[in-house]
Amino acid sequence: MLLTNKNRLIEMLSSALQGLAQDRSLGEVPLPRLERPKAVDHGDVACNIALQLAKAWKLSPRDLAQSIVERLQQQPGFQDLIAACEIAGPGFINFRFSNAAKISVIQEILTAGAEFGRLAPGSGSVASAMIEFVSANPTGPLHVGHGRQAALGDALANLLTTQGIQVHREFYYNDAGVQIANLALSVQARLNGLKPGDATWPENAYNGEYIAEIAVAYRASAQYLDDLSEFDKLDAIRLFAVAYLRNEQDIDLKTFGVQFDCYYLESSLYADGSVAQIVKDLQNIGKTYESEGALWLKTTDDGDDKDRVMRKSDGSFTYFVPDVAYHSSKWQRGYEKVINVQGSDHHGTIARVRSGLQGVAQQRGWTIPKNYPEYVLHKMVTVMRHGEEVKISKRAGSYVTVRDLVEWSGGLTPEMTAKEREISLQRGRDAVRFFLISRKADTEFVFDIDLALQQNDENPVFYVQYAHARICSILTQWGGQLADLQSVDLSLLQSKASDHLLRRLAEYPEVLTDAAAELAPHTLAFYLRDLAGDFHTFYSADRVLVDDLALKLARLALLAATRQVLENGLKLLGVSAPTKM
Secondary structure, three states, X not given: OOOOHHHHHHHHHHHHHHHHHHHOOOOOOOOOOOEOOOOHHHOOEEEOHHHHHHHHHOOOHHHHHHHHHHHHOOOOOHHHHEEEEEEEOOOEEEEEEOHHHHHHHHHHHHHHHHHOOOOOOOOOOOOEEEEEEOOOOOOOOOEHHHHHHHHHHHHHHHHHHXXXXXXXXXXXXXXXXXXXXXHHHHHHHHHOOOOOOOOOOOOOOOOOHHHHHHHHHHHOOOOOOOOOOHHHHHHHHHHXXXXXXXXXXXXXXXXXXXOOOEEEEHHHHHHOOHHHHHHHHHHHOOOEEEEOOEEEEOHHHHOOOOOEEEEOOOOOEOOHHHHHHHHHHHHHOOOOEEEEEEEHXXXXXXXXXXXXXXXXXXXXXXXXXOOOOEEEEEOOEEEEEOOEEEOOOOOOOOOOEHHHHHHXXXXXXXXXXXXXXXXXXXXXXXXXXXXXHOOOOOOOEEEEHHHHXXXXXXXXHHHHHHHHHHHHHHHHHHOOOHHHHHHOOHHHOOOHHHHHHHHHHHHHHHHHHHHHHOOOOHXXXXXXXXXXXXXXXXXXXXXXXXXXXXHXXXXXXXXXXXXXXXXXXXXXXXXXXXXXX
């Protein structure tokens, strides 16, 4: 645990409570929590532990609060940490940190740099974790839903890493089944000169222009052989189309700044017998039964509203069966913490996958937690452009792609030079990633392209990035060495605006911890916007490059620390921290 001012105070509170409990021959006491008061005048942090324990301890809350304060004042280092504490209302204890304690965060930040707020590798609640995200079927381009998954999953992986956890990023390809067969038929139809709307165009074919692009590429490739049987032709088309679209998706992910440690193929679960073994395991423990020519899984035993078909009457498996095999492999590979980032349409699969895993665990002697894997489900993204909803992309045929979103948000135009294009794509990627992270995953999100293009305070990513660039400009104007700021007199920082900024900086480690624990990267986006706001307020209230050298250096040190935290936080979200704008 990082020894922030709040953590030091929590340790002192715990020690005081344990001492009081021993005096009264009481049992264990809960870990006290500190909250930020709504009114700044009430202090920096507040604790309601006296109200929680008063009834059990047979004391009035205020009397218990008074006893806690008296015991606290005997704790070593308390007087250095706390400038004032008072009992308020029915028994709240309000604390105000000393100025020395508040300003200490500046040196902590400047010393730790990019590591500020991070726990040491290997010190996390688990040694390793896997996050599976995007996992798009290789049947078309990545759409905006995949973009939201990419932004959320990558940010979550970064956040877990800050908590000392080794994180593995994985992409699961559904490269087997009916959808892949329809992809091959679609490309074959294009090769035969058909197009959407023709009388003989396959009913379940994909209509996007990308199908025509695949057909052209296949005809020009070395794999195109006209003397194959119809069956072999279709198989060759399938293999080519899947490889083509996987490559296209990889290009989009690279443009989006997302990388994976592993790409796992659904087809491998059939090829190595994993799916068949899963079915056998579940049958062996009596978790299945036959009915109406199908094999059913008793998911109602694990809280599902009805049992689910595993194997249909035609002998094919339903889609959740390979999912059970896949998640069994995750457990076998040693990942005790697994998080899946998926669309909310996957909600119905959670109970059946977990039920299947519990059955497999019973058969194999594993102890898998009942909430394994964990899920982060996101809702739909609506794209607005020029005041109207954008429903389809010409290339995709039925939805807006990630590539569209990045290019539109960056203001990309055909006339741009290579350098201008690079800058535009970076700006677009930053906007898309920040926007898609900036709301809770389980809320629907309206992505406004026009807002993403604005260069003003209404655009949240611009607002945060501009704060970073503005600080860089001030530091450049000063022209000194940043190392010199680590030994300045920080006690001169006593204004109301600097106090707000110091408090916000001190919250950063806790923001990372909470965001990782709650699987909520949007809270980091909120924090960065608040931090940027506190900086802009400070800059308006307290001139930095003043004639008083000592005061100037103190304020520059505060800005350097703020710049570092802005950069650290933006990096975790996969967003750049420009030095000029």
